[in-house]
Amino acid sequence: MPDVQTPPPHLEFDDVCMAFGARRVFDHLSFRFPAGRISVILGGSGSGKSTALRLVGGLIRPTSGRILVDGDDVTRLSERQLYRVRAKLGMLFQGGALLDSMTVYDNVAFPLRERARLPATEVAERVRRSLDAVGLADADGLLPSQLSGGMVKRAALARAIVTRPVILLCDEPFSGLDPVSARRIEALLATINARFGMTVVVVSHDIPSTMRMASQVLVLLPGGAVEGTPEALQASDDPRVAAFLHPDVEAALRAEAGPVEVAPGGPV
Numbered sequence: 534m535p536d537v538q539t540p541p542p543h544l545e546f547d548d549v550c551m552a553f554g555a556r557r558v559f560d561h562l563s564f565r566f567p568a569g570r571i572s573v574i575l576g577g578s579g580s581g582k583s584t585a586l587r588l589v590g591g592l593i594r595p596t597s598g599r600i601l602v603d604g605d606d607v608t609r610l611s612e613r614q615l616y617r618v619r620a621k622l623g624m625l626f627q628g629g630a631l632l633d634s635m636t637v638y639d640n641v642a643f644p645l646r647e648r649a650r651l652p653a654t655e656v657a658e659r660v661r662r663s664l665d666a667v668g669l670a671d672a673d674g675l676l677p678s679q680l681s682g683g684m685v686k687r688a689a690l691a692r693a694i695v696t697r698p699v700i701l702l703c704d705e706p707f708s709g710l711d712p713v714s715a716r717r718i719e720a721l722l723a724t725i726n727a728r729f730g731m732t733v734v735v736v737s738h739d740i741p742s743t744m745r746m747a748s749q750v751l752v753l754l755p756g757g758a759v760e761g762t763p764e765a766l767q768a769s770d771d772p773r774v775a776a777f778l779h780p781d782v783e784a785a786l787r788a789e790a791g792p793v794e795v796a797p798g799g800p801v
Contacts, residue, residue: 542601543568543700543732544589549598551584558584559595564751564760571726571733573743575777576753582736585753586702589734590622591615603699620648623698623731627705629689631677637664638673641692648696663691666728667721683714687721694725701725703735707742715739719746740778752777 542565551559558581566572576582587593588600591607600607605618631640641660645651651659664670667687677685686706693701703722707715719742726733737743743750744763752759752766754773759766766774 541568542566543603544572544734545599545601546585546588547599547601549588549600550596551581551588551593552596560757562598562758564758566732566734566749566751568732569726569730570748571722571735571746572749572751573735573737573747574751574753575737575740575743577738577777580753580755582738582753583704586624586704586734586736589700589702590619590624620696621699623693623696623701625686625690625693625701625703625706627708629677629685631685631689631692633677635676636673637669637675637677637680637688637691640677640688641673641695644692644696659695660691663695664688666694666725667691681714683710683717686710686714686718690718690721690725694729694731697729698731700732700734703733703737705736705738707737707739715742722746 544566546559546562546564549559549562551557551562574582574585584593588595589602589607591610594608598608602618603621607615607618610618631637632643635643638660641663642656645656645659660673661670664673667690669684669687669691672680672684672688677688680688690706693703701722706718706722710718722733722735723746725731735743735747744767747763750761750763750766752774754777756773759769759771759774761769766778769775
């Protein structure tokens with residue numbers, strides 16, 4: 534009998550293979566992220582985290598397999614049909630990607646002006662609510678160059694949620710931030726998830742934040758991917774998962790064991 538407490542999947546990869554020439558990124562990757570929760574894709578550099586986000590948005594297509602976004606298989610949609618799916622997505626880019634010549638207000642208003650023909654009063658109200666949600670109500674007239682790194686991320690987050698997307702995608706939202714600013718972004722993502730009911734998908738290499746905020750985690754490892762709750766992954770007896778989640782412990786154990794002796798004529 535299915536667990537009635539588990540929401541249906543909102544984002545699903547089904548047997549996805551992806552390669553760039555001879556470089557294979559995903560080999561039969563399958564996972565399911567639930568609706569209305571925060572899910573995290575963990576992995577080291579070059580593991581395919583950002584590639585996964587590009588696949589979700591239909592910016593690139595897999596070699597094979599299906600990718601379901603809110604029930605739509607984006608691998609089978611035309612560019613015109615993908616527009617409808619992309620309208621459900623909000624994107625928080627790694628560096629913020631604010632337009633330098635625009636004020637914070639105009640940066641946040643930009644998606645509304647591009648995608649919808651709304652009266653100026655409604656645009657202003659939506660921008661105000663989004664800036665309030667990230668604690669930047671008084672920064673609307675500032676330029677990106679006048680913001681701290683944490684404020685840039687918060688302004689970019691306000692822009693990502695101003696259209697009230699169904700799914701919010703976040704590419705390394707904590708990178709380049711000091712610990713206090715990173716924890717603030719983490720708290721804001723949790724608040725936005727709870728307040729607006731958005732499904733939040735975070736790409737990250739930050740293990741502590743993942744264990745605090747995630748409902749479901751996908752760990753991209755060299756030998757394949759492992760999916761589970763933070764609790765299940767912490768208790769996993771898979772040595773690959775343990776080495777990724779607890780690198781300091783693994784290093785200490787190797788140091789304690791001392792150098793490995795190689796018999797004469799053995800491998801070097």
